[in-house]
């Protein structure tokens with residue numbers, strides 16, 4: 059018998075309450091039962107997104123929300139500034155290019171964060187930039203972007219600030235309204251502790267005014283259509299009812315714990331994860347780590363893909379390997395969503411045991427777990 063433990067940066071484990079809630083018999087969405095629940099969910103999303111603006115819900119993965127953010131705010135031939143420091147920054151650029159939006163990239167070395175000043179410089183140089191696309195947690199490199207800093211340097215400019223917070227939401231702080239973020243994209247399967255299948259988009263007044271001028275093609279992802287329905291607590295198309303049911307439970311848990319404590323819990327786990335990695339004698343990959351995911355460098359002489367496979371097959375723990383140019387070079391531990399101290403200790407123990415099993419001589423089994431446990435004990439909540 060081998061228990062399975064999910065510690066990847068999405069999909070993340072779903073709490074039992076949310077899973078069980080989905081098991082109720084199907085019901086129609088044009089009913090007071092759904093509308094009352096949807097009303098509550100919409101308020102819960104505003105709380106999670108730290109905004110008083112509307113948050114749209116789509117039945118799609120997070121990328122649908124990203125595509126929607128591009129096609130609802132820009133026109134063909136517009137210019138967008140895109141921070142490319144990993145796979146998901148690259149995705150912003152690819153979506154823009156697919157629709158004929160000119161991309162001015164800021165290419166950041168993978169593992170490092172963009173400096174808000176780099177964005178300020180580009181904005182000064184190029185008055186045509188209509189929007190800046192960036193990522194809260196660049197999941198592929200475990201780098202956290204200083205969105206507050208980016209918001210500060212963008213204040214007073216006409217460009218929209220669009221943030222992919224798909225993995226970072228509810229793990230890394232994102233003060234949408236206070237920091238001046240126009241569009242935040244989220245998804246259900248990460249910090250929101252819900253199965254995959256829902257994308258969310260928050261819209262500032264400035265974003266809504268850009269929407270009225272945007273001419274890029276859209277139909278299902280028309281934010282104006284979705285907004286009109288949302289005003290009546292309705293959806294333009296059939297919503298993913300069971301996922302909304304699960305989300306309502308997960309958002310209730312978030313509200314009960316409070317966002318402040320949820321963020322603190324993620325911060326504490328991330329700190330312990332870093333202590334654990336260092337305690338194992340391994341190196342962290344990210345120079346600007348956040349609370350969502352921790353990336354470690356696979357030590358020399360160890361096959362990273364084998365290590366990932368071994369941790370999953372021999373110890374039942376699903377982590378994430380490296381993507382793109384980092385394939386086989388890093389290992390990522392997510393401490394995201396429905397995750398506690400013992401989930402993290404399990405993951406660290408599995409890494410140590412797999413390294414030992416693979417014949418990596420330098421590993422002293424338990425050293426990482428001890429370091430993480432100490433860090434947790436010292437910062438007990």
Ligand code: PMP
Nearest residue numbers: 119120121146195197224225245
């Ligand atoms: N952006 C980020 C930062 C992500 O972590 C992910 C998923 N790993 C995505 C975008 C893509 O989301 P989805 O797979 O839900 O489309």
